Amino acid sequence: MSHLPSPLDLRKLKVYPLAERHSQSRLEEILVEPGDAPPTCPENVSKTIHDCTQKIKAALKRNAAVMLIYGAHLIKNGGQLLLNQMMERGWLSHLATNGAGTIHDWEFSFTGRSTESVRDNVAAGTFGAWDETGRYIHLALLAGGLRDEGYGRALGRFVYEDGTSLPAIESLEKLLRTKPSHPLAAARADLLLAMRAHQLAPGRQMVLHRFRNACVLANAFRQELPLTVHPGIGYDIISNHPMFNGAVIGRAADIDFQLFGASVEKLDGGVVLSIGSAIMGPQVFEKSLSCVNNLRLQTGRPIVGGHTIYVVDLQDGGNWDWTKGEPPKDNPAYYLRFCKSYSRMGGTMHYVQCDNVLFLRHLFHALQKI
Numbered sequence: 001m002s003h004l005p006s007p008l009d010l011r012k013l014k015v016y017p018l019a020e021r022h023s024q025s026r027l028e029e030i031l032v033e034p035g036d037a038p039p040t041c042p043e044n045v046s047k048t049i050h051d052c053t054q055k056i057k058a059a060l061k062r063n064a065a066v067m068l069i070y071g072a073h074l075i076k077n078g079g080q081l082l083l084n085q086m087m088e089r090g091w092l093s094h095l096a097t098n099g100a101g102t103i104h105d106w107e108f109s110f111t112g113r114s115t116e117s118v119r120d121n122v123a124a125g126t127f128g129a130w131d132e133t134g135r136y137i138h139l140a141l142l143a144g145g146l147r148d149e150g151y152g153r154a155l156g157r158f159v160y161e162d163g164t165s166l167p168a169i170e171s172l173e174k175l176l177r178t179k180p181s182h183p184l185a186a187a188r189a190d191l192l193l194a195m196r197a198h199q200l201a202p203g204r205q206m207v208l209h210r211f212r213n214a215c216v217l218a219n220a221f222r223q224e225l226p227l228t229v230h231p232g233i234g235y236d237i238i239s240n241h242p243m244f245n246g247a248v249i250g251r252a253a254d255i256d257f258q259l260f261g262a263s264v265e266k267l268d269g270g271v272v273l274s275i276g277s278a279i280m281g282p283q284v285f286e287k288s289l290s291c292v293n294n295l296r297l298q299t300g301r302p303i304v305g306g307h308t309i310y311v312v313d314l315q316d317g318g319n320w321d322w323t324k325g326e327p328p329k330d331n332p333a334y335y336l337r338f339c340k341s342y343s344r345m346g347g348t349m350h351y352v353q354c355d356n357v358l359f360l361r362h363l364f365h366a367l368q369k370i
Contacts, residue, residue, distance in 0.1 A: 030078035039362035061181035064270035072100035099231030134241025145187030150255035151229035156221030228256035282341035
């Protein structure tokens with residue numbers, strides 16, 4: 001007799017209108033204006049920012065990749081316009097974030113509000129159970145799957161175009177019957193099932209994003225700059241919705257991982273900025289770099305080299321100089337697992353203990369001068 005439990009039936013979850021949620025952050029209160037002079041930062045941070053600026057300048061001159069990997073707090077703390085301006089000015093060639101980074105970005109673009117009380121809402125069974133967030137992000141990924149788009153581009157398009165269009169159920173059924181082995185067959189099947197299960201009508205699905213000008217996803221889509229998303233199944237609040245479909249999320253993330261690798265391929269002499277991403281950033285980067293080196297070595301090419309990595313976080317760095325290698329176990333820096341991961345990725349790595357938005361503000365102003 002099997003002792004395996006029956007899976008939780010997420011289709012029975014009760015969700016609520018996003019307007020009913022007490023959101024703790026307001027876009028108009030958190031947005032940082034790029035033109036405003038930033039507060040001062042420590043001298044050692046200023047020195048590293050100067051060095052970083054010169055490395056970015058050199059990378060851009062040789063057409064090497066400049067990748068910015070960021071966590072959700074950069075969005076929660078109002079860094080959107082800084083990122084958008086950096087894209088606009090051609091200072092970045094690739095952005096990457098986790099699922100939470102896109103959820104806050106989307107909610108701000110939709111309602112101008114985001115962030116909830118985890119403690120209170122988990123106890124009430126309402127954490128993440130917000131209809132529009134789960135519904136529309138899934139809808140964007142479902143529609144993007146028909147175009148073979150990754151997570152970032154699909155959701156960026158959804159915001160920029162204020163929704164999407166869905167095909168007729170009959171056309172999906174016909175395509176699945178006549179072309180069951182087509183590369184898009186699985187995406188078509190997932191959309192068909194979702195349309196039937198959740199009463200999604202064919203035709204135009206209009207979803208107005210009143211604050212899309214501040215949306216990083218939408219601006220990356222508009223500028224045709226890769227913004228890849230690297231979520232985890234069960235990590236993000238869109239899992240707490242009857243429309244949750246891990247296959248749809250995984251398909252979109254699969255495409256984005258490959259796009260991430262395409263930028264790593266261009267990283268010789270380039271720059272990686274990892275800002276507030278202690279888990280996703282180093283984990284995705286190390287696997288991607290290994291894939292690129294694997295493919296290069298098969299054709300007799302040298303592995304990726306000459307790149308510089310700047311890791312920015314608030315955790316105590318123990319005043320360790322990572323260019324000297326890994327610290328001893330009695331140094332607090334030894335326990336910065338994300339630093340150890342990045343330090344093993346070739347090139348040169350620097351750790352900057354600094355507020356994420358403050359670092360980006362100073363970097364923005366320094367880049368303006370080159």
